[in-house]
Amino acid sequence: MSIKLQGFAIVTHGGAGEPLEFTDGCERAAQRGREMMRETGDALDAAIAAVLVFEEDERFNAGTGSVLCLDGATIEMDAAIMDTRGRLGAVAALRDVRNPILLARAIADTPHVLLAGEGAERFARHMGLERAQPIRDSQREKHDKVLKELAGSEPMMPGVDNRMFERFWNYRTPLQLPPSAAHDTVGAVVRGPDGHFAVAGSTGGSAPSLLGRVGDTPIVGSGFYAGPLGAVAATGIGEHIIRHMLARTVYGWIEQGMPLQQALQRAIDLIDKDADTGLIAVTKTEAASCSNTHMPTGTIVE
Ligand code: ASP
Secondary structure, eight states, rough: OOOEOOSEEEEEETTTTTOGGGHHHHHHHHHHHHHHHHHHOOOOHHHHHHHHHTTTTSSSSGGGGGOOOTSSSSEEEEEEEEEETSSSEEEEEEESSSSSHHHHHTTTTSSSSSHHHHHHHHHHHHOOOOOOOOOOOHHHHHHHHHHHHHHSSOBBBBTTTTHHHHTTTTTSOOOOOOOOBOOOOOEEEEEEEOOOOEEEEEEEOOOOOTTTTEEEEEBTTTEEEETOOOEEEEEEEEEHHHHHHHHHHHHHHHTOOOOHHHHHHHHHHHOOOOOEEEEEEESSSSEEEEEEOOOOOEEEOO
């Protein structure tokens, strides 16, 4: 899908491989982004407002809906923001913050671009951000499903034997597979009527994964990128996306003048077909999404 346009534009996604029934959440996020654009006139504020809607909707793997790590007790989240006013902030493997996207935004005002681990948590406390909610039944149900699939012979990460997780297990508690997948990110790209671009993304990570695993979502140029010609966000298995620096690769093709839909499709074609992958982007004249699987999106163009 590609739409020609020139004013305000926002595209949101709820994760590659997520059911299309979740499209209402993506549309609500886009709508909230538009409202924020009207309130503050800042493309980055709009992108963050959209992602906050996802982080508060427990159907999506971000913020309050984040997947549990393989130990069934830990949550590790990544998030990032970037815009054409020079703001760039990311957080990795964050455990105890309700809205990681707000921490990514706060980090953009520090001397750094990426915080992780204890320092990120302490900075969140310093900024007065709300702590994560207690783990809910919906998260436990998703976790049980991951464990069942991991116990099976079908690889949960294309090209990776499920037993690798057993072999390299690094949690405090022992692996407890039942006798016998989850990933996804949310994101928003925005073009302001003033010509500024912004991107925001947030994820509860991918499952299965070892403790401490960080995906593409907080890695500039891989899960996200914004420059004077547009903004791009990716979703899928971070290990695949990072290898191709997917968001910056798409941006490079935009710089060369390639039509947006063609650039997105070409990037999707770089990735193993078994790995669910999706992209959203806005440029000066276009707004588009592309994926190799079902991916709920929301788009508003004015
Ligand atoms: N890209 C995210 C990650 O690998 C997950 C996703 O987008 O589905 O952490």
